[in-house]
Amino acid sequence: MAKLLLKNATVLLEDGSVKESNILIDNDTIESIGNIDENCQCDKILDCTNKLAIPGFVNTHTHAAMTLLRSYADDMQLMDWLENKIWPVEAKMKSDDIYWGSMLAIAEMIKTGTTTFADMYSEMDRVGDAVTETGIRGVLSRGMIGVAPNGQQALQENIELYKNYHNAADGRITVMFGPHAPYTCPPDFLRQVAGEAQKVGAEIHIHLSETIGEVENCMKQYNMSPIALMEETGIFDCGVLAAHSVHVSEKDIAIMKKYNVRVAHNPGSNMKLASGIAPIPAMLKAGLCVGLGTDGTSSNNNLDMLEEVNLVTLLHKVNTLDPLVVPALTGVKMATEYGAKTVGLGNIVGKIAIGYKADITLFNMNHIQWCPKHDIVSLLAYSAKSSHVDTVVVNGKILLEHGRLTTIDEERVLYEASNRAMNLVK
Amino acid sequence: MAKLLLKNATVLLEDGSVKESNILIDNDTIESIGNIDENCQCDKILDCTNKLAIPGFVNTHTHAAMTLLRSYADDMQLMDWLENKIWPVEAKMKSDDIYWGSMLAIAEMIKTGTTTFADMYSEMDRVGDAVTETGIRGVLSRGMIGVAPNGQQALQENIELYKNYHNAADGRITVMFGPHAPYTCPPDFLRQVAGEAQKVGAEIHIHLSETIGEVENCMKQYNMSPIALMEETGIFDCGVLAAHSVHVSEKDIAIMKKYNVRVAHNPGSNMKLASGIAPIPAMLKAGLCVGLGTDGTSSNNNLDMLEEVNLVTLLHKVNTLDPLVVPALTGVKMATEYGAKTVGLGNIVGKIAIGYKADITLFNMNHIQWCPKHDIVSLLAYSAKSSHVDTVVVNGKILLEHGRLTTIDEERVLYEASNRAMNLVK
Numbered sequence: 001m002a003k004l005l006l007k008n009a010t011v012l013l014e015d016g017s018v019k020e021s022n023i024l025i026d027n028d029t030i031e032s033i034g035n036i037d038e039n040c041q042c043d044k045i046l047d048c049t050n051k052l053a054i055p056g057f058v059n060t061h062t063h064a065a066m067t068l069l070r071s072y073a074d075d076m077q078l079m080d081w082l083e084n085k086i087w088p089v090e091a092k093m094k095s096d097d098i099y100w101g102s103m104l105a106i107a108e109m110i111k112t113g114t115t116t117f118a119d120m121y122s123e124m125d126r127v128g129d130a131v132t133e134t135g136i137r138g139v140l141s142r143g144m145i146g147v148a149p150n151g152q153q154a155l156q157e158n159i160e161l162y163k164n165y166h167n168a169a170d171g172r173i174t175v176m177f178g179p180h181a182p183y184t185c186p187p188d189f190l191r192q193v194a195g196e197a198q199k200v201g202a203e204i205h206i207h208l209s210e211t212i213g214e215v216e217n218c219m220k221q222y223n224m225s226p227i228a229l230m231e232e233t234g235i236f237d238c239g240v241l242a243a244h245s246v247h248v249s250e251k252d253i254a255i256m257k258k259y260n261v262r263v264a265h266n267p268g269s270n271m272k273l274a275s276g277i278a279p280i281p282a283m284l285k286a287g288l289c290v291g292l293g294t295d296g297t298s299s300n301n302n303l304d305m306l307e308e309v310n311l312v313t314l315l316h317k318v319n320t321l322d323p324l325v326v327p328a329l330t331g332v333k334m335a336t337e338y339g340a341k342t343v344g345l346g347n348i349v350g351k352i353a354i355g356y357k358a359d360i361t362l363f364n365m366n367h368i369q370w371c372p373k374h375d376i377v378s379l380l381a382y383s384a385k386s387s388h389v390d391t392v393v394v395n396g397k398i399l400l401e402h403g404r405l406t407t408i409d410e411e412r413v414l415y416e417a418s419n420r421a422m423n424l425v426k
Numbered sequence: 427m428a429k430l431l432l433k434n435a436t437v438l439l440e441d442g443s444v445k446e447s448n449i450l451i452d453n454d455t456i457e458s459i460g461n462i463d464e465n466c467q468c469d470k471i472l473d474c475t476n477k478l479a480i481p482g483f484v485n486t487h488t489h490a491a492m493t494l495l496r497s498y499a500d501d502m503q504l505m506d507w508l509e510n511k512i513w514p515v516e517a518k519m520k521s522d523d524i525y526w527g528s529m530l531a532i533a534e535m536i537k538t539g540t541t542t543f544a545d546m547y548s549e550m551d552r553v554g555d556a557v558t559e560t561g562i563r564g565v566l567s568r569g570m571i572g573v574a575p576n577g578q579q580a581l582q583e584n585i586e587l588y589k590n591y592h593n594a595a596d597g598r599i600t601v602m603f604g605p606h607a608p609y610t611c612p613p614d615f616l617r618q619v620a621g622e623a624q625k626v627g628a629e630i631h632i633h634l635s636e637t638i639g640e641v642e643n644c645m646k647q648y649n650m651s652p653i654a655l656m657e658e659t660g661i662f663d664c665g666v667l668a669a670h671s672v673h674v675s676e677k678d679i680a681i682m683k684k685y686n687v688r689v690a691h692n693p694g695s696n697m698k699l700a701s702g703i704a705p706i707p708a709m710l711k712a713g714l715c716v717g718l719g720t721d722g723t724s725s726n727n728n729l730d731m732l733e734e735v736n737l738v739t740l741l742h743k744v745n746t747l748d749p750l751v752v753p754a755l756t757g758v759k760m761a762t763e764y765g766a767k768t769v770g771l772g773n774i775v776g777k778i779a780i781g782y783k784a785d786i787t788l789f790n791m792n793h794i795q796w797c798p799k800h801d802i803v804s805l806l807a808y809s810a811k812s813s814h815v816d817t818v819v820v821n822g823k824i825l826l827e828h829g830r831l832t833t834i835d836e837e838r839v840l841y842e843a844s845n846r847a848m849n850l851v852k
């Protein structure tokens with residue numbers, strides 16, 4: 001599609017203001033915002049009256065294929081959950097399970113307004129296929145467990161993934177290296193990963209300081225925090241997307257700032273797994289870039305970024321007993337502009353601005369939750385539902401039109417995912 | 427309608443189990459659950475294949491008419507918010523504003539699966555009218571500020587409200603007395619309210635121990651906690667629905683248990699206003715009855731009970747660092763069975779059981795968030811969205827059918843509410 005016009009939209013601009021406007025998209029890029037040139041020849045015009053256009057949500061941390069395990073094991077202690085439920089089933093997953101689990105996740109993400117997701121799992125070429133086919137944007141990393149027998153093989157797969165998929169699908173796919181965590185990847189392995197990543201200029205996606213236990217064990221074993229240990233291994237020299245970072249000290253935050261480590265904050269997952277509450281207001285104050293993520297559906301249990309916006313705005317208010325922290329616009333930015341920066345795409349997505357890729361989510365404001373309209377941003381963060389997402393554009397292409405997926409056979413995905421999920425837990 | 431059959435539903439039963447079944451409703455009451463009598467002559471049959479039937483949600487604490495102020499004032503300090511934003515606008519509200527604000531709230535509540543709400547506000551006869559017309563169930567109380575010039579008048583209005591509306595609308599309306607809070611109602615006023623309530627056998631709906639400041643001031647002024655003060659005034663002898671109860675000690679909980687005080691827990695509001703985190707696991711352990719509420723939309727900002735289920739299951743896990751507290755079924759029960767007990771209707775609603783009033787919410791499980799179906803209750807609490815509510819029955823009458831309100835002209839409500847809201851803040 002050469003030219004797409006979003007006509008009469010209510011547009012959330014970078015400065016937080018909201019104005020009635022038109023958005024003209026040329027191929028994959030936002031060409032102009034404002035009055036329509038009457039001579040403009042558009043290939044498609046979408047009437048966006050009473051629709052709010054925001055930058056598409058960026059889910060900065062998830063494990064898409066795990067969606068096959070949604071509701072399989074909840075309300076359990078972490079190690080009991082992993083050892084007796086999650087890992088045994090994951091060990092049975094086949095390549096096609098990864099594909100259909102990812103398709104299920106992507107279908108949900110597009111329908112709830114997410115245009116980019118950062119994923120860490122195995123068989124990532126199949127996730128890459130799903131991203132390629134569906135038209136969403138993906139930041140993919142091969143999850144590597146350094147202490148596992150297949151640690152070296154996983155690293156080799158991440159190297160191959162980078163070679164074959166980085167900048168693939170019209171640039172919609174980028175690839176990072178995915179060492180799982182300090183407690184599953186010894187320092188030598190991390191040094192090796194950092195070396196391989198630097199060879200090709202790749203960044204790192206890693207779980208850091210998710211639980212108190214992880215930090216305590218790291219202190220015992222290495223006499224330093226996971227954050228300090230990462231600095232020592234060279235991981236932070238690569239550019240890092242750090243998932244969770246719940247238990248970080250002021251000193252840790254200073255190290256993270258020094259290396260511009262970006263944080264994927266997952267309030268829903270941290271709450272459900274009782275991991276703790278990350279010091280997000282302190283991180284923001286220190287100038288860290290913080291995006292939002294859902295984590296996998298085994299610990300959330302959906303991929304709803306607007307829910308995370310709501311959670312991040314509420315959780316830190318009650319945790320600090322300060323109703324002014326993480327106001328509505330900050331929550332929305334963490335899910336869009338800051339999220340884009342967090343996954344390394346801040347120069348091309350995360351804003352509705354001229355020259356940016358056209359990754360746009362449109363909410364239908366003809367719902368009760370948007371009435372009355374005293375403040376649109378407040379309505380978005382505190383009242384609206386992801387089910388109000390009407391239309392989603394990624395890279396200039398419409399992936400959801402009036403609630404209907406255009407690139408995914410939803411019925412088939414539900415059928416395949418459901419059958420495969422039931423077979424896995426038999 | 428004499429006989430309504432919900433055919434082939436997936437039914438959430440009192441013990442937490444879920445089974446495929448039929449629900450036969452005779453007039454306003456659940457007559458049978460199970461196999462259909464082939465000779466059954468039904469006036470209407472709803473095919474409920476792949477629909478989950480749960481007891482309708484009970485919103486144990488809200489201020490419906492305030493929905494006109496949704497998104498009007500957020501991200502503010504409590505007193506700044508009240509004094510400079512909320513109170514000045516409330517002072518301008520006319521009787522018709524109360525009516526249309528309540529209609530807006532009721533429309534949202536029905537569409538998101540709520541079948542009963544406990545309300546506290548002024549001009550409650552207009553809320554009573556809205557309840558009567560729409561078919562929802564309401565537990566109404568006149569909010570009384572004892573220190574205000576109109577304190578005695580408000581009490582008189584509550585007495586009148588009881589006289590005119592208690593057990594009205596086929597029993598769908600019950601009335602409580604609504605002294606606002608210990609910090610706005612001096613002990614003498616509370617004694618007077620308790621006396622009037624006891625004369626007619628009414629219960630009390632009151633805000634208790636919402637903020638640290640409230641408790642500290644009460645300790646200073648009376649040398650006892652708000653809970654202990656209530657015992658002293660005789661309020662607790664009436665049967666009490668206590669909203670919030672965030673800052674309560676073990677001793678307070680013991681007093682509450684002694685009088686069977688039921689708690690309306692409002693996690694969303696408590697988080698957004700940074701009031702604090704109520705010790706819900708301790709209350710449940712002590713055997714207190716705890717229901718869920720949304721509070722008003724000025725401090726939430728919607729009336730979505732499923733969102734509160736999600737919040738209550740997540741918030742207390744992270745607050746106690748224990749992933750086992752408030753599991754999925756407990757969260758759901760707090761929004762249904764326990765909620766019904768909390769508002770004094772435990773004998774007639776809150777369960778899908780023979781002899782109970784037919785207040786039933788049906789979720790359409792043909793949505794991605796319900797796939798795969800390893801555990802239905804877990805899906806409901808952790809993944810589903812209120813937008814999946816398909817059909818709602820109250821007192822045997824269908825108020826929402828396949829997403830369409832049957833007793834409310836939604837377009838007119840949005841129009842009236844929106845106009846009136848904008849005029850109020852001019």
